[in-house]
Amino acid sequence: MKNKISVIGLGYVGLTTAVCFSRLGYEVVGVDINPERIAEIKIGKNPLPKIQKLEGHLKEFPFEVYLDGHEKAIIESDITFVCIETPTRENGSINLTPIKEACRTIGKCIKEKRKVSLDKHLIVIRSTIFPGSLEILKKEIEKSSGKECDKDFDLAVNPEFLREIYAIDDFFNPCYVVVGADNQEVGEKVMGYYKLIPAKKFIVNKELAQMIKYVNNSWHSCKVVFTNEIGAICVAAGVNKEELMKLFCEDTKLNISPYYMKPGKAYGGNCLPKDLAVLQKKSKGLVVKVPLINSISKSNKIQEERDGKREMSEVQ
Secondary structure, three states: OOOOEEEEOOOHHHHHHHHHHHHOOOOEEEEEOOHHHHHHHHOOOOOOOOOOOHHHHHHHOOOEEEEOOHHHHHHHOOEEEEOOOOOEOOOOOEOOHHHHHHHHHHHHHHHHHHHHOOOOEEEEEOOOOOOOHHHHHHHHHHHHHOOOEOOOEEEEEOOOOOOOOOHHHHHHOOOEEEEEOOOHHHHHHHHHOOOOOOOEEEEEOHHHHHHHHHHHHHHHHHHHHHHHHHHHHHHHHOOOHHHHHHHHHHOOOOOOOOOOOOOOOOOOOOHHHHHHHHHHHHHHHOOOOOHHHHHHHHHHHHHHHHHHHHHHHHHO
């Protein structure tokens, strides 16, 4: 067993992860509890037609798949990528039930593997989880395995940044690869599987790795809403919205840059408050609803209050 990979959960993240690692030359085995999905993968048929290029990859870079074969997959492999869905509940909170169940199963498999091998198995959570969740999953694995993390098995986080339709392309051309591990050696071991991927690579602590996907997607959501609100104002004001945003994106020094993306004090000065106030006022006059743009100054006011409380505590 040399660098053999097991992937638990063959949804769009897991199936993409499995077939792309197979293309990179790794021996891969995938596990899922959906019999129809397993049957289709075995014959090279794409069970997730939204993903471009997937069927061609399944036929050209096939890999083993097991229905509910967690123990066999884990015993045969060196590293397991966990790609179980983490849905939200009605109140918006994360539902860890499916991934907790998977981790309990993985723990039982680790217990069996330790009977025949002294090698530490490496478990990598690729599912999107919020900071604090990894500790919960670690305890589930430890409890069901009777083993201790860092001593008997290793645990890391490897968030994915895959758009569903373009998942194959995004795997091979990512914005960056992020691995969360408190142990540098473990982080480097996980990152080693991406050695052929030309991208910036970051090994960070587990909390950062759990948080980054939420930040990315919240920002992407914010950009979409902001752009649509600006587009609505443009239409009402007789401005070409496509040309405007094209021009906006030409500024990569300030508009698309890390310059303003530094947590700290509220914005101030003259230009930002003045120009934002005009945009808010004009949109109201044009009878265009722009709740995001209107909330910017309100949120900044809250930050000013935070700044004031922080300054007072520093003085005290």
